[in-house]
Amino acid sequence: MSSQTTTMLSARWHPPSYDIRVEDVPIPQIQDPDDAIVKVTLAGLCGSDLHIYRGQLPIDKIHITGHEFIGEVIKLGSNYGPNAAQPASGRPDLYATLNVGDKIVAPFTVNCGECHVCRLGYTGRCPAGALFGSPKLDGGQAQYVRVPKAGGTLYNLSSHTSWSSSINTPGADFENHLKGIADSSLLLLSDILPTGVFAATQLLSHPKMQPVLTGRAWPPGLYSTVANNASMLSEEDRMITIGVIGLGPVGVCATVALLDDLARRDLPYRVVAIDLNESRREKMKKVYETIHPDGKGSKGEFVVQGFEDAKATVAKWTGGVGCTSIMEVVGNNGALTSAYELVRSFGVITSVGVQPPKNVPFTGQQLYDKNISLDFGRCPVRAMFPMAFELLVRRQDVFGKVGTESSLIDRIVGLEEATEMYRAFDKGEVGKVLFDPWK
Ligand SMILES: NC(=O)c1ccc[n+]([C@@H]2O[C@H](COP(=O)([O-])OP(=O)(O)OC[C@H]3O[C@@H](n4cnc5c(N)ncnc54)[C@H](O)[C@@H]3O)[C@@H](O)[C@H]2O)c1
Ligand SMILES: [Zn+2]
Ligand SMILES: [Zn+2]
Secondary structure, X not given: OOOOOOEEEEEEEOOOOOOEEXXXXXXXXXXXXXXXXXXXXXXXXXXXXXXXXXXXXXXXXXXEOOOEEEEEEEEEOOOOOOOOOOXXXXXXXXXXXXXXXXXXXXXXXXXXOOOHHHHHOOHHHOOOOEEOOEOOEOOOOEOEEXXXXXXXXOXXXXXXXXXXXXXXOOXXXXXXXXXXXXXXXXXXXXXXXXXXXXXXXXXXXXXXXXXXXXXXXXXXXXXXXXXXXXXXXXXXXXXXXXXXXXXXXXXXXXXXXXXXXXXXXXXXXXXXXXXXXXXXXXXXXXXXXXXOHHHOOOOEEEEEEOHHHHHHHHHHHHOOOOEEEXXXXXXXXXXXXXXXXXXXXXXXXXXXXXXXXXXXXXXXXXXXXXOOEEEEOOOOHHHHHHHHHHHHHHXXXXXXXXOOOOOOEEEEEEHHHHHHHHHHHXXXXXXXXXXXXXX
């Protein structure tokens, strides 16, 4: 940044709704010693931006939009430096190792990395946290962004010593993996890919999924000696039937993560992927065709349908019993109602859709009558990041390209197009859009 430049380009939301303006605003400065200032190289447009865009949330503050970004660190607060993270301080290593010039990816929420909630892995709900692109914290659809608590929040792509996964351990050729991955692909790590992995992981790790996954009848034994755990279920009993509701970019990521997990466990499955919008269904079909067999296994059946057809499919597959579990990736009561209709008794509905400030559309009696488990909420991106990174490396067939029939990312445009891209994304006319604020 030149010393004369004091303003930058940004996309800002104006109340009450449907009003995104591309405006010059002051470049953010360090406000707290834990802050970093990042030059944004790419920012994503996400379904979560649409809830604010549509005026669905009680917000009146003009603010810079966007919570998905990657970029380069250009300034660090005074708490950074080689001596910043002595073991006794309990501070994350990144305070000592992050440098100006490092390439980073930011989770969509700030998290301190040093509190009880963060240590448990529930980083998306850190009490010191904040959501980028909200009234509380300006977002990344801009040329620069301020990152509070950056030492606990960011992932340093220039040096992977601050995080670990099975492919960035010594000798695992991490640098080569990273070299082959485009920035547009890495941007997906700030939200939608970890959120997809989170949705699939919440679903497959739920106790009610254990009978079909392990072949042992309910209840999943807390102790391995429990007698009825020894009874093996038949192949038919173990057929996993899953509905995915909502095939926007997050729904596609969740589906790819789910199929990858099932394939790696070498399990048979039936998945019905559902959206109201035909172009979203077409994209999902193309994505499925593109996934290499190692990412979808050889024992699965996969169909993409509208809701009424899906209902008939599930009834046929399960003799009227219903889906083992449902992933809801929309965030409205219509989708939750569909989830309830499709799920079996003793079923699970996991939802990552950002929900409106309304009651959910089921009575207590309806939940009782089907023994339903509900599992909702925000993705703890920082905690999911290593798994998402590994999936990104494995699934470059889907996540590596831009603008093809089967690629998740539709286009990369300049920030000047923000107003039009919000309109088109809201209407489902485009898929995942990225902004290059320097284009
Ligand atoms: N939990 C998290 O941490 C997290 C993170 C990212 C996104 N999200 C949320 O995930 C949701 C999806 O994000 P996205 O970027 O894919 O959004 P999107 O708006 O592009 O996709 C939503 C899709 O749902 C479809 N849909 C709407 N109503 C439906 C219904 N009744 N039945 C079936 N399909 C229906 C739409 O046609 C659309 O294709 C949003 O609510 C977003 O806010 C949550
Ligand atoms: Zn997002
Ligand atoms: Zn914390």
